[in-house]
Amino acid sequence: MIPEATNLLHAMLVMKELDAALARLQKGDNISPTKCRPEEIVDTVEKLRWRILDVTSLMRSSVTFVSLEQPETAVSRWSRAKIRVAKLVKGLCVDEKAQKLVLKYWLEAIDPCHRYGGNLHLYYVEWLKSQSPQPFFYWLDFGDGREVSLDQCPRISLQDQCIQYLGPKEREAYEVIIECGKLVYMRSGCPVDTPEDTKWIFVLSTRRKLYVGEKKKGLFQHSSFFAGGATIAAGRLISCNGTLQVIKLAFMCYMVVQWPLSSTGREFRGDIRFLEGHHVDLSHVKTFPLDDDVPPPPPPPPRRNAPPEERRDSETVRTPPRKNPSTADNPYDANNL
Template sequence: VNEINRKNNINLKNCEPIKLVLQTMLSFKDLVRNHESDDDDAKRKPVTPSDSEDFKFFSPLPVSELDAAAVKLQKVYKSYRTRRSLADCAVVAEELWWKALDFVALKRSSVSFFGVEKPETAVSRWARARTRAARVGKGLSKDEKAQKLALQHWLEAIDPRHRYGHNLHLYYDVWFESESVQPFFYWLDIGDGKEVNLDECPRTNLQRQCIKYLGPKERAAYEVIVENGKLVYKCSGSLVDTVEGSKWIFVLSTTKTLYIGQKKKGFFQHSSFLAGGAITAAGRLVAHQGVLEAIWPYSGHYHPTEENFREFIAFLEDNVVDLANVKVCT
């Protein structure tokens, strides 16, 4: 038996390990280390490699097993990437579907949907008015003190394209003075006013400046919470840090949810966050590394009152935001 065991034993003395040479690539990102010290002037110093020769990797496993392991790892990673891509596609599809339904509802209720020759009943007119009013009145049932869109921006909310309300109002004034029997949006896009081109707002600007109205999924990226007295984006976990030289705006919804983003005139404004819905407070702010430094109770879309601003201050105090050094601009 002992003799049989000796024959079956593998003698590793005469086995030499397989030498594999891997061509390594150096990344400066991996060669930089952060050296922290009590001194505020501490700087990051790159660590350079002491030896740039090829790295030799030794393994007792045969090459075939190493190849099989590498293939398996690649398949697992590829499978993860595929699942991640499918999940992202599902989110995008849901968002586009929500927007499509919303667009159809507004298009159907918009006056530009109807031809002037087609008779319209009183019931149909009231139904359209109810749908359009629901857009700007969204959220009022949850807060009696909530502020709706300013009247001149109602046109923006009920326009299926959400063209900038200020621009639409300029054309609305022309339509009103013309005493046309055609509904405004029909007159503007199809009817007698389709050739009207104002110097203060050319048609190119009217069609180009469309306000972004966020859907539920898009809105989540702008939601901000308060952690340890600092403003933090809920989804990403990053601190709110406004960019110098640009305007950053906020709205507080009727459910006391805070949204913050960078203003882009004619494209992204206060009405963007809640898609034209009612708000509890709105304005501008400055914050660095999550620390609130200044606030303005101003919004051309909502015209918030002093009471709305007090609601926002109360919200900050309830969330333990230090307001001692916050500059209030009026």
């Protein structure tokens, strides 16, 4: 049995033990007097169980299947693809208009280690160039590409920058409710306060729950809250002692069709009007439709009566480039990851 298959078996056994421990804790059995309260132990066990389940399912769909002696069937390929798709479209059954992750971050969501999507994309392009028959994640970690290290992203950076994906219990610490028009963390009761020189991000779930946390580059971002699942809105905000001051739309992780705030900044588009419904005063809230991480827009088209030199330059810029692995509309094939 190859090492990754052994790791999978170990994870399954650990999960079985965690299930048994959780059952005992919930019944109040065999709890020795310690500084930890029983409910805290239950929360810890549930967090570990969710994480092991997440890693195990993704390993099985991306790496371990290669150890099978028999050739993979079409049914098996579709089964693996289904696991990945379910990870990306989670939440769409609640609201079909929710925003999905942009393509670059698909790899991050289905990676068992959840390495930063921008880094994984660079290695994905390298894998395409190699024309290897091995699936991407197997190639990257166990196959022919395991020794590959790119100048743009050395292997050590790829391995170190792993995004934290929250489980259901961990997410509760970030949930925000609105009391008397102010943003307050539901669990602690503390108002949302965003210190200067820090970036704070928010997401709105398909069930209309708001989550706020500090952004940490390469560690914690919008996709962290729902483990890559769909959202209604995502962006950045500034809040002083619970009073919302600035709200800013983010384009980096999620596909956004329209800025959720109207041009007046007084109400949210569609389903996120809940802010006004909870008596949040938006009259003094500054709104920005662009994130500073977004690249500048393309140059405008040439003027109708522009001189020939300007038209030639514009035509050169506007000539559609040949598609390559890094610029294809949808470069990711779920069956080959």
